[in-house]
Amino acid sequence: MSVGPGAFLALAAVLFAAGLYGAVARRGPLAVLMSLQMMAIAVNLNIVTFTRFVTPAEQAGKLLPVFSLTVAVLHLGLGVALVSGASRRARSVQRGSAGPAGAGER
């Protein structure tokens, strides 16, 4: 393969910077989660690049991204649960607020 590690690392840096922008600038929790997902993808790309080009025979280097990927999916799962719970709580507060019955539903 003629593409060197520099190209992959540069791509990962740009992806991480894009995720960083999204995580700081966006306000919606799901948009922030997706930006964090992008940053995790960039970190994994870095790990795989170093494993492939620097220590290709090391098996632990091939398994480390799997662990990293699982932890990233864990944080996404927790984030989704938090968003869902917060939405549920906001709805029940709306239902309990003053006003015509059922006005705050949906």
Added chain:
Amino acid sequence: MYASDLAFAVLALAALGGAAGVLLSRSTVHAVLWSLESSVAVAGLYVLLSAEFLALAVVILWGGAASLALLVTIAVTARHGEPVSRPREGSLRAAVLAVAFAALMLARIAGADLATAETAVAPRMRDLGEALFAEPALMAASGALSLMLLLVMIAGVWWSRGGDGR
């Protein structure tokens, strides 16, 4: 030009395009779809890097499970009559931070002497599986990760029910 160069160029453009789509799209559903596209492109890059197992895991976990979870959350949390799309958000400080980070990293990468060891043979999937169950440290790490997954699943169910057990 090698076929791998062309594949890298196409996949890199697709990954960057997906990232731009996530940041620029006003609809959250569209952002999830762009994120899915970017994940699949990065999985293609993993194949180029001889990490086929990880590419498969990315497609299944990011492309399948994570995107589905995000879409279901959007469907569950969207209120009736409320548009899913939002006005485009931007922040000059965030843009400066991201550009400064990217410039710093690209300058470091351009100036680095990255020694490569391309002649070594990449391990097969069978070797990876054997290493996972032969190395005590890796086995302990995978056990800890499984326990963490279970705890997160319980916490996720508890939180999504409102955090009060009802």
